[in-house]
Each structure stands twice: as structure tokens, then as C-alpha cells.
Amino acid sequence: MLETGVLPSVMYCSGAPDKKRYSLIAQLHYGLPASQKATGCGGTSKGAGKAAGPVAGGAGGIAGSPAGGGTSMEPGEKVIVTIGGLKQVKLDVIKEGDERYFIAVGLFEGDNLNEVVNHKRNRTKPVKGQRVGENYICAFSGEKIILPISDPSKRFLLYIAVVTISKGTDDQGKTFKDISLMGIGFSQAFEVNVCKKYQHTTAELRLVEGGDPSINPGKIEVAIDVCKKEKGEAIPEDEEENIMVQFQV
DSSP states (O other): OEEEEEEEEEEEEOSSGGGOEEEEEEEEEEEEEGGGOOSOBTTSTTBOOOOSSOOTTOTTSSOBOOSSSOOOSSBOOEEEEEEEEEEEEBOOOOOTTOEEEEEEEEEETTOOHHHHTTBGGGBOOOEEOEEETTEEEEEEEEEEEEEEOSOTTSOEEEEEEEEEEEEEEOTTSOEEEEEEEEEEEEOOOBOOSBOEEEEEEEEEOEEOTTOOTTOBOOEEEEEEEEEOTTSSSOOOOOOBOOTTGGGOO
16 A cells, blocks of 8 residues: 655746746655655654554565575664666656756655655765666666664665756746656665665665556665664764755756
8 A cells, every 4th residue: 555745846947047936836746655654754863753554565565685694683773775776767758958867765664755855864866867778777886875773673665766857948038947856666675673784686666656657667776784883884964955956056
């Protein structure tokens, strides 16, 4: 069972500096498992929220299992996610001169995606996609998402969002950029209750509920290390920033 959430897309017209204007023109609809819709924001400064209810089989149906050993009975305190690449993503073709970027978002069961996407440490930098044949590929090149585990019983998953920048000219001859944000898919859920490693995992992404059936969210290559907080890189400071700010320049 998936629920639908809403985030705004943004359009702005750029001309002379004093003529720049911003306006909301659309809404992003995305789906998450029922247990993802909550008031809290695990992995952020607001702490974990209460899940709406258990989800049989996990967010993606079958929970991820560790590969290559490395499992212990020590409770997980931190998750280090290394993202390789996104591939086999089927989306509509954009016109020449337009741009399409991909963002991976890390979250836990019980998190509110409306909040999570606006926390910098929960998401990757936008990476420009490349169309090869009928599909898009995107190289995140080992970028990492490092988050605290506030509740080891709540599993981790990745959510993929796409930002498309379309350029045009209005009736008055002013150029503008139509910036749209769309969620396309989410991964299987990964257990984080004890320290373990998911090595070189290729996660097949599930299409969001209500999404365009012609879209294939593709597959993402990840390595996930569930560990103690003192291992590896430090957890970044929690900084709030609207996900669309970086495109509004």
C-alpha cells in the first residue's frame, strides 16, 4: 500500500535582474509505503517519527540481505551508503538545450519525505543524466550518504527524484526556465538493526504509486555499511535547505 505526498515544482522567468519572478506552477506527486508517511524525520535533527503501521514484506517487498559476510550482533548506529550509478532509467525525451538531473535521497521507515528531501545530508548532489539509446544513465561516482540510525528497527531505503529544466520564451519574448521535480522510484528496504555490509548491491527500483506506467525507474548500484558511529567518515551536520534552491539561480 502506497500513499501519495505532495511537493511543489517551481518555474521562474529570467530576464533583467529586476524582472525575475518566481511562481509555483505544479505539484509533484510521489508514493511511499504506508509506514513511510509519518510526522517525524528519522536520520535528521527532528528524530524518528512514529510509523503509520507495519508494512508486510518491507518497502520494496523483500528486504535487502548482506553479501560477503561482515554481519555482527552489534546494534547499528550509522549507515554509510556509497552510490555508484543509476542505469536503465526510461523517461520521456527532453528537447535539445533542456537538462535533466537525478538526486538520490536516503531515508528510513517512518520518515516524512516532505521533510527529508530538504535536509542536505539526506540527499546527493544533483547529477546530470545522460541519455544512451532509449534509457538514461547517471554516474554518482561513489558519492556517499551518511546518516545516524535513530531507531535500528526501521529499515533504510533510497528514493530517486528527477529534476528537469526546460527552457523557453513567453508571449512577451522573455526567456524562462520551467523547473520540475518528480519522484520516480524507491529501492528495496535494507535492515539496519545490526552492523553488517551490503557489498556491491544492484537494487531494482520500484515505480512510485500513481506514476506514469511508461516510466522505468531503473536500477541503482550501492554499497551499504551499517556500523558503529565511530567507524569511517563522520556523520555530517544536519543542515536544512530546500531541495529546489540550488536550481533557482
